[in-house]
Amino acid sequence: MQILRKTGLKGLEKAKRLGSRGVIRLLKEKKITGRGGAGFPTWKKWKMALNAQADIKYVICNADEGESGTIKDRFILMNNPEAVIEGIMIASYVLNAKESFIYLRGEYSYLKKPLEKVIRKLKVNIRIILGAGAYICGEETAILESIEGKRPHVREKPPYPVEKGLYGKPTLINNVETLADVAIALAFDDYNPELKLFSVAGNVTKPGVYELHSNIKLYDLINMAKPKKKIKAVYFGCFGGCIPYTDIELTTENVCRMGALLGSGTIIAVDESHSIVDVATNIAKFYEFESCGKCTPCREGTNRILELLERISVGKGKLEDIKTIEDIALVMRDTAGCGLGRSASNHILTALKFFRQEFEERVK
Amino acid sequence: MRIKVDGKDFEVKPDENLLVNLNNLGFNIPSLCYMPGLKPEARCRMCVVEVNNKLITSCSHYPKEGMEVFTDSERVRRARKINAELLLAEHKDSCSQEHELCKIIDELALRETRFEPLKDYKLDLGEAIIRNNNLCINCGRCVQVCTNIQSVNAISFAFRGHEEHVTPVFEKDLSEVACTFCGQCLISCPVGAIKEREHLNEVLKALKDKKKHVVIQTAPSIRASLGEEFGLPPGTLVKGKMVAALRRCGFDKVFDTDLGADLTIMEEATELLERIKNNGPFPMFTSCCPAWVKFVEHFYHQLIPNLSTCKSPHEMLGTLIKKYYAKLNGLKDVIVVSAMPCTAKKFEAARKELKKMVDFVLTTREIARLIKYLKIDFVNLPDEDFDPALGISTGAGAIFGATGGVMEAALRTAYEIATGKKLTKIEFDQLRGLNGIKEGSIIINGKEIRFAAVSGLANTRELLKRMNKYHFIEVMACPGGCIAGGGQPLPKTKERIEKRMRALYEEDAKLPLRKSHENPIIKKLYDEFLEKPLSRKSEELLHTRYKKRED
Numbered sequence: 001m002q003i004l005r006k007t008g009l010k011g012l013e014k015a016k017r018l019g020s021r022g023v024i025r026l027l028k029e030k031k032i033t034g035r036g037g038a039g040f041p042t043w044k045k046w047k048m049a050l051n052a053q054a055d056i057k058y059v060i061c062n063a064d065e066g067e068s069g070t071i072k073d074r075f076i077l078m079n080n081p082e083a084v085i086e087g088i089m090i091a092s093y094v095l096n097a098k099e100s101f102i103y104l105r106g107e108y109s110y111l112k113k114p115l116e117k118v119i120r121k122l123k124v125n126i127r128i129i130l131g132a133g134a135y136i137c138g139e140e141t142a143i144l145e146s147i148e149g150k151r152p153h154v155r156e157k158p159p160y161p162v163e164k165g166l167y168g169k170p171t172l173i174n175n176v177e178t179l180a181d182v183a184i185a186l187a188f189d190d191y192n193p194e195l196k197l198f199s200v201a202g203n204v205t206k207p208g209v210y211e212l213h214s215n216i217k218l219y220d221l222i223n224m225a226k227p228k229k230k231i232k233a234v235y236f237g238c239f240g241g242c243i244p245y246t247d248i249e250l251t252t253e254n255v256c257r258m259g260a261l262l263g264s265g266t267i268i269a270v271d272e273s274h275s276i277v278d279v280a281t282n283i284a285k286f287y288e289f290e291s292c293g294k295c296t297p298c299r300e301g302t303n304r305i306l307e308l309l310e311r312i313s314v315g316k317g318k319l320e321d322i323k324t325i326e327d328i329a330l331v332m333r334d335t336a337g338c339g340l341g342r343s344a345s346n347h348i349l350t351a352l353k354f355f356r357q358e359f360e361e362r363v364k
Numbered sequence: 365m366r367i368k369v370d371g372k373d374f375e376v377k378p379d380e381n382l383l384v385n386l387n388n389l390g391f392n393i394p395s396l397c398y399m400p401g402l403k404p405e406a407r408c409r410m411c412v413v414e415v416n417n418k419l420i421t422s423c424s425h426y427p428k429e430g431m432e433v434f435t436d437s438e439r440v441r442r443a444r445k446i447n448a449e450l451l452l453a454e455h456k457d458s459c460s461q462e463h464e465l466c467k468i469i470d471e472l473a474l475r476e477t478r479f480e481p482l483k484d485y486k487l488d489l490g491e492a493i494i495r496n497n498n499l500c501i502n503c504g505r506c507v508q509v510c511t512n513i514q515s516v517n518a519i520s521f522a523f524r525g526h527e528e529h530v531t532p533v534f535e536k537d538l539s540e541v542a543c544t545f546c547g548q549c550l551i552s553c554p555v556g557a558i559k560e561r562e563h564l565n566e567v568l569k570a571l572k573d574k575k576k577h578v579v580i581q582t583a584p585s586i587r588a589s590l591g592e593e594f595g596l597p598p599g600t601l602v603k604g605k606m607v608a609a610l611r612r613c614g615f616d617k618v619f620d621t622d623l624g625a626d627l628t629i630m631e632e633a634t635e636l637l638e639r640i641k642n643n644g645p646f647p648m649f650t651s652c653c654p655a656w657v658k659f660v661e662h663f664y665h666q667l668i669p670n671l672s673t674c675k676s677p678h679e680m681l682g683t684l685i686k687k688y689y690a691k692l693n694g695l696k697d698v699i700v701v702s703a704m705p706c707t708a709k710k711f712e713a714a715r716k717e718l719k720k721m722v723d724f725v726l727t728t729r730e731i732a733r734l735i736k737y738l739k740i741d742f743v744n745l746p747d748e749d750f751d752p753a754l755g756i757s758t759g760a761g762a763i764f765g766a767t768g769g770v771m772e773a774a775l776r777t778a779y780e781i782a783t784g785k786k787l788t789k790i791e792f793d794q795l796r797g798l799n800g801i802k803e804g805s806i807i808i809n810g811k812e813i814r815f816a817a818v819s820g821l822a823n824t825r826e827l828l829k830r831m832n833k834y835h836f837i838e839v840m841a842c843p844g845g846c847i848a849g850g851g852q853p854l855p856k857t858k859e860r861i862e863k864r865m866r867a868l869y870e871e872d873a874k875l876p877l878r879k880s881h882e883n884p885i886i887k888k889l890y891d892e893f894l895e896k897p898l899s900r901k902s903e904e905l906l907h908t909r910y911k912k913r914e915d
Contacts, residue, residue: 134524136524151521156404156405156406156421156424288525288526289525290524290525291524291525291526292524292525292528293502293521293523293524293525293526293527293528294405294407294528295406295407295408295409296407296408296409296410296447296450296451296501296502297409297443297446297447297450299502299525299526299528300447300450300451300453300454300526301450302525302526303482303525303526304450304453304479307479307482324478327442327446328446328450330442331442331443331446331447334412334419334439334443335409335412335419335421335443335447336409337406337407337409337421
């Protein structure tokens with residue numbers, strides 16, 4: 001696997017030869033994009049952080065991998081932590097950063113010691129901050145609040161973290177996979193940006209992390225993971241929503257065209273033995289639990305959607321309830337304050353788009 | 365800068381956010397969480413407008429050249445309606461129908477919500493302030509005010525998602541934490557989830573009891589704000605109508621707390637002169653604001669010796685009513701009620717060391733409710749005068765209601781007592797206006813006395829960092845002073861506060877007696893009863909002590 005190639009500080013050496021501007025040019029040439037889910041061009045983010053005028057700058061590695069079914073960052077941190085840390089070192093070099101952090105998901109606390117060992121081995125100064133188990137802390141501005149010791153409420157953007165981040169200073173926040181990609185792309189001339197990681201979960205017998213070409217067809221991917229029964233839908237984590245099982249190339253654009261979001265490449269397969277109503281109720285429970293509570297549509301909306309779905313799933317719902325769910329879901333997507341809130345209704349909007357019949361049957 | 369709003373061109377201010385700009389242009393953009401002067405948190409999502417096919421919160425976005433804004437598209441209206449419906453669902457407990465959320469709900473023609481309330485919180489029964497989380501819509505204004513304007517941090521958000529709510533630490537009551545009861549949270553709340561602890565029933569009961577002689581005294585700042593509760597324009601002085609209304613409520617006597625204010629000035633000015641003679645301790649702080657006093661006891665107890673030992677004006681007058689007026693008139697069962705712009709005064713009146721010299725404190729809003737409850741036609745009442753004897757006052761007491769006023773009144777008296785000369789100009793312009801911190805100096809007998817007046821507790825913390833520069837500091841916990849107190853009519857706006865302030869200074873300028881020490885009643889009181897300022901009798905009746913609070 002490309003992501004497991006050992007860079008041995010060759011990336012950092014090359015970065016020092018190229019200089020800050022040279023590294024950013026190379027990232028642009030190699031077409032590296034953020035792997036956290038939004039797919040923002042990495043060179044653009046780095047350039048903004050480099051151009052920001054400030055005495056102090058920070059670098060943060062976002063290792064708060066909280067999306068349901070997503071395990072790719074854990075896979076990298078367990079199997080090639082050196083590349084991630086080298087990526088952080090390169091970013092710190094490019095920005096001349098004062099301090100750098102790894103914001104590690106609370107549930108991954110067992111990775112803290114091994115990571116610290118690597119940090120010591122590479123003789124760098126990187127602080128590992130453990131999250132406390134909140135999904136919202138994967139959102140970059142919530143990470144900032146959390147590191148500052150506050151409630152992890154998202155900040156209003158703009159200003160973006162690259163302008164005003166940790167303690168008000170320009171801060172570069174990148175995902176684990178992105179930083180590993182940076183180190184590998186710098187270390188090896190034959191780096192292939194088309195390869196990416198997919199986390200596969202759900203009703204398959206071989207779940208796990210797959211490194212595949214980004215235009216892999218959905219059928220091929222699912223067949224590799226060997227499902228037992230016929231698959232009827234796939235979910236892209238919780239926040240990406242679902243599509244019916246169709247043979248499309250798994251590009252961001254294709255998935256988006258169907259009304260869902262590919263995000264960080266998580267595929268949860270759902271076979272015919274499961275009702276989408278039950279899946280939706282389960283996901284709604286997740287969002288109700290994980291909403292941070294700051295803004296109205298997400299705080300109240302996730303709660304009301306769960307209430308209605310629970311009613312429907314036990315056969316006590318009414319046809320109007322489906323309409324009410326849709327009303328709330330659309331307003332959540334329109335007005336919620338952060339990515340979590342805006343996408344927390346994707347799952348139900350797409351489920352109602354493709355599997356409305358299942359909901360209507362349940363209320364009859 | 366020009367932008368397009370709903371298809372028409374408008375000139376906007378680039379340094380004001382979209383919400384303020386649009387509302388200034390006459391568009392009616394609803395908002396529940398935004399407060400001028402504070403960083404927008406964009407919690408409520410009611411102020412959304414459509415720009416570039418996206419909904420954005422107008423409170424947290426600024427206009428850009430050529431921007432095209434839609435304020436009332438179908439999508440905007442749907443978003444506002446659903447968000448309001450979600451909020452309304454959790455706001456059903458004994459709603460008073462007078463606050464900002466209800467106004468918005470009316471405008472959106474939202475007659476019902478499809479949801480049942482799910483929240484079930486216990487009431488937070490603070491000694492002076494009650495919080496009902498079952499009415500709260502998590503807009504966060506109270507938390508912002510308590511944290512950023514007052515730097516008290518008595519309340520904050522806890523838990524997450526639907527369970528997120530405002531609470532003092534560890535779900536305690538406000539009484540159990542370092543809350544000053546300033547009530548700024550209360551007057552910031554757009555849904556009436558925070559209220560004063562009411563004493564109307566107790567007062568009504570006392571009024572009905574024929575054996576009791578019930579006296580009411582009214583604070584200086586109320587006459588400039590009470591009218592608002594009856595639809596009169598802000599800043600209307602309603603002293604005469606107020607006295608008439610209170611008399612019709614059944615109070616046996618209606619006294620002016622201005623007299624207590626004059627007494628406070630006499631005592632405080634003398635105390636200042638004593639300290640000048642004895643070289644300290646400096647700076648001396650005023651003690652008439654009970655929220656400030658509690659703030660010192662919690663956070664700065666090392667400054668307790670610097671606090672003036674004077675009771676606050678209404679407590680001084682209460683003491684005189686019970687100890688002097690009652691005896692003089694052969695009255696046994698006297699009840700003293702104070703009409704105050706303040707919630708912290710409720711806490712003050714219950715302090716043990718003050719021995720219930722004031723039985724009940726009613727806020728401006730409670731006074732208005734009492735008058736309305738008794739069906740008194742306030743607006744058409746004739747003007748009446750305060751009761752005499754303890755009922756004549758100078759103007760110096762009136763400006764107590766505005767920040768800087770106590771200091772100004774005390775300086776007038778201190779100067780003239782110490783020097784024996786008349787002040788040529790009695791207005792201290794450097795102490796007027798709504799600035800958070802105001803300062804100046806005066807030469808008394810060749811010595812320069814430096815003074816400052818500060819309002820708002822976060823401003824106070826700032827001033828305390830350089831307090832050694834000063835001899836005398838006036839502190840009012842509420843930004844703007846008592847005219848913006850926690851007991852004043854809602855909603856709080858800067859315009860209302862400015863108009864109330866102007867009205868108080870106008871009254872001061874109109875009155876013939878403008879220095880406390882020239883008040884004949886004060887002279888008489890000292891001659892016949894108290895001897896002189898800081899006499900043993902005065903110390904016993906008019907001064908108090910403070911204690912360190914561990915919270």
